[in-house]
Amino acid sequence: MIQRALFPASAALALAGAAHAANDLTHPEVAQIMAIEADSDYGAYLASECTACHAPNPEGGIPQIHMLPESYIVGALVDYRIGEREHQVMEQIAKRLGEEEIAALAKYFSEAE
Amino acid sequence: MHFNRRSVLGGIAASSAALAAPTVMAQGAPRVVVVGGGAGGATAARYIAKDSAGAVNVTLIEPTRTYYTCFFSNLYIGGFREMESLGHDYGALAAEYGINVVHDWAVGVDRDAKTVELASGASVPYDRLILSPGIDFKDGAVPGWDVTAQNVMPHAYKGGSQTELLKAQILAMPEGGTFAMVAPPNPYRCPPGPYERVSMVAHALTEVNPTAKILIVDPKANFSKQALFEEGWQRHYGGMIERIGPDFGGENVSVNPAEMTVDIDGQVESVDVCNVIPAQRAGRIVHEAGLTDGDWAPVNAADMSSKSDPEIHILGDAAAQGDMPKSGYAANSQAKVCANAVLGALTDSRVFPARFSNTCWSLIAPEDGVKVGASYEATEEKIASSGGFISETGEDDATRAQTYQESVGWYAAITADMFG
Ligand SMILES: Cc1cc2nc3c(=O)[nH]c(=O)nc-3n(C[C@H](O)[C@H](O)[C@H](O)COP(=O)(O)OP(=O)(O)OC[C@H]3O[C@@H](n4cnc5c(N)ncnc54)[C@H](O)[C@@H]3O)c2cc1C
Numbered sequence: 001m002i003q004r005a006l007f008p009a010s011a012a013l014a015l016a017g018a019a020h021a022a023n024d025l026t027h028p029e030v031a032q033i034m035a036i037e038a039d040s041d042y043g044a045y046l047a048s049e050c051t052a053c054h055a056p057n058p059e060g061g062i063p064q065i066h067m068l069p070e071s072y073i074v075g076a077l078v079d080y081r082i083g084e085r086e087h088q089v090m091e092q093i094a095k096r097l098g099e100e101e102i103a104a105l106a107k108y109f110s111e112a113e
Numbered sequence: 114m115h116f117n118r119r120s121v122l123g124g125i126a127a128s129s130a131a132l133a134a135p136t137v138m139a140q141g142a143p144r145v146v147v148v149g150g151g152a153g154g155a156t157a158a159r160y161i162a163k164d165s166a167g168a169v170n171v172t173l174i175e176p177t178r179t180y181y182t183c184f185f186s187n188l189y190i191g192g193f194r195e196m197e198s199l200g201h202d203y204g205a206l207a208a209e210y211g212i213n214v215v216h217d218w219a220v221g222v223d224r225d226a227k228t229v230e231l232a233s234g235a236s237v238p239y240d241r242l243i244l245s246p247g248i249d250f251k252d253g254a255v256p257g258w259d260v261t262a263q264n265v266m267p268h269a270y271k272g273g274s275q276t277e278l279l280k281a282q283i284l285a286m287p288e289g290g291t292f293a294m295v296a297p298p299n300p301y302r303c304p305p306g307p308y309e310r311v312s313m314v315a316h317a318l319t320e321v322n323p324t325a326k327i328l329i330v331d332p333k334a335n336f337s338k339q340a341l342f343e344e345g346w347q348r349h350y351g352g353m354i355e356r357i358g359p360d361f362g363g364e365n366v367s368v369n370p371a372e373m374t375v376d377i378d379g380q381v382e383s384v385d386v387c388n389v390i391p392a393q394r395a396g397r398i399v400h401e402a403g404l405t406d407g408d409w410a411p412v413n414a415a416d417m418s419s420k421s422d423p424e425i426h427i428l429g430d431a432a433a434q435g436d437m438p439k440s441g442y443a444a445n446s447q448a449k450v451c452a453n454a455v456l457g458a459l460t461d462s463r464v465f466p467a468r469f470s471n472t473c474w475s476l477i478a479p480e481d482g483v484k485v486g487a488s489y490e491a492t493e494e495k496i497a498s499s500g501g502f503i504s505e506t507g508e509d510d511a512t513r514a515q516t517y518q519e520s521v522g523w524y525a526a527i528t529a530d531m532f533g
Contacts, residue, residue, distance in 0.1 A: 045465045048160065048449040052442060052470075053519075055526035061518025062526060088502040089472060089486060089519070096468075096488055096499065 150175030153245030153428030191313030246396025435495025482517030
């Protein structure tokens with residue numbers, strides 16, 4: 001497997017902006033979700049919605065989410081959900097994810113190759 | 114009860130198993146048969162095989178060795194993709210997922226015996242059957258056109274050779290000639306598809322035949338992403354594209370392939386290429402199986418099961434499910450819900466609430482992509498939209514280029530999700 005940098009390139013960009021939740025474990029919502037015990041079966045099921053766009057080896061304008069740090073995925077999804085990070089598709093998708101779902105997905109993708 | 118050869122054989126197997134240790138009985142893994150290896154069927158087969166890890170026996174029946182996606186076929190017409198990049202084979206599904214890929218046509222379903230009859234004469238038993246055969250064209254939908262005329266007036270609405278033919282015809286048009294499209298009535302596969310096609314034809318003609326004209330005759334008053342397309346056509350192809358809607362005869366159209374004419378409400382136009390996209394209905398096998406109400410097969414949103422047979426599921430274009438458009442993305446999304454429900458019914462795996470989503474991208478011109486999408490949930494009555502989004506008119510070039518790049522990534526991901 002190719003060694004990844006600790007932060008994905010897009011994370012650096014996101015963090016350069018306003019107070020993003022991404023990778024910020026002190027953000028109360030991120031911390032709360034990180035404390036939930038993730039349901040791995042549920043995570044695998046929910047992830048099937050994501051793999052329509054996020055392939056393990058992505059191409060074009062779709063970023064890699066497989067093998068990202070769990071807290072980064074939680075932070076990104078929270079940012080989309082609260083509109084802190086704008087993107088029509090990801091906001092629509094994140095809006096209907098509850099904390100349970102975000103926890104399960106983040107765990108799944110952080111471990112999925 | 115049917116005493117055919119198969120159930121006798123099954124009976125022998127069962128009784129010998131009963132004499133042996135109980136674990137031997139577990140060898141008779143439940144059987145899922147999937148008809149149609151497209152967006153819905155290939156996804157369902159792959160997910161059931163993958164998630165059951167061998168506990169379910171999956172057979173996929175698909176006549177073609179290579180599936181050419183309709184999605185991105187307009188980009189081939191526009192010169193942005195090679196035909197080979199749209200072709201996908203079933204090798205990984207057979208070799209890596211253990212799916213029994215049978216290249217044959219399903220010609221009938223015996224719902225009492227729970228078998229699928231193949232054109233070769235074989236009969237395949239199932240515990241659960243999944244049908245995702247896509248569409249067929251309605252006979253007589255465009256007077257003057259039938260399947261024997263499709264080499265003169267191609268539909269290019271099923272992937273592969275028809276698309277290649279249409280592109281060749283466009284490139285061979287005389288200077289200043291006319292490309293006509295007879296657009297379909299609702300509902301049909303890929304609501305923005307005809308209009309993305311017009312955009313890509315316009316792009317191709319702008320490069321090789323800039324004085325050519327495009328004429329759309331359309332039975333619909335409005336169409337998908339209309340404001341976005343019309344803005345883009347004005348901006349990129351000003352004056353090349355004319356559309357005749359129902360107010361001006363767009364719903365009273367016949368064609369004459371021998372003369373290469375289109376009759377629009379009594380007015381006869383001579384054209385050089387004529388792309389006829391007829392009205393559509395569910396693929397024939399769904400009708401043969403007695404699962405349709407009119408043109409399409411009604412399903413329960415929670416698990417995509419047929420409203421007339423709980424052991425048969427119908428995916429994708431063929432299903433009457435409610436609010437989702439007939440798209441490859443939607444078929445793929447429905448397939449995953451169905452796979453989860455089928456596995457739950459046949460094994461002890463967990464079943465989660467249905468959730469669906471869809472996004473349809475369209476390319477209007479180089480680096481000018483737009484999208485429309487939504488999330489959906491299962492209600493008692495149907496698959497119901499729970500909110501969506503659409504690109505805006507007047508967006509900046511960077512956003513449009515980004516949207517196009519997303520669609521390129523989506524194509525790679527969804528085809529990997531279907532074929533492994
Ligand atoms: C020009 C165009 C552009 C499009 N663009 C997009 C897009 O950008 N995004 C998008 O999401 N969708 C798009 N679509 C729509 C998409 O192609 C369909 O909605 C999708 O393929 C439907 O999936 P399905 O499984 O229902 O049918 P299909 O994908 O058509 O698969 C059906 C399969 O079943 C097989 N079959 C049929 N009958 C039998 C039988 N009796 N026995 C065995 N096998 C059988 C066929 O050979 C076929 O392989 C586009 C369509 C067109 C025409």
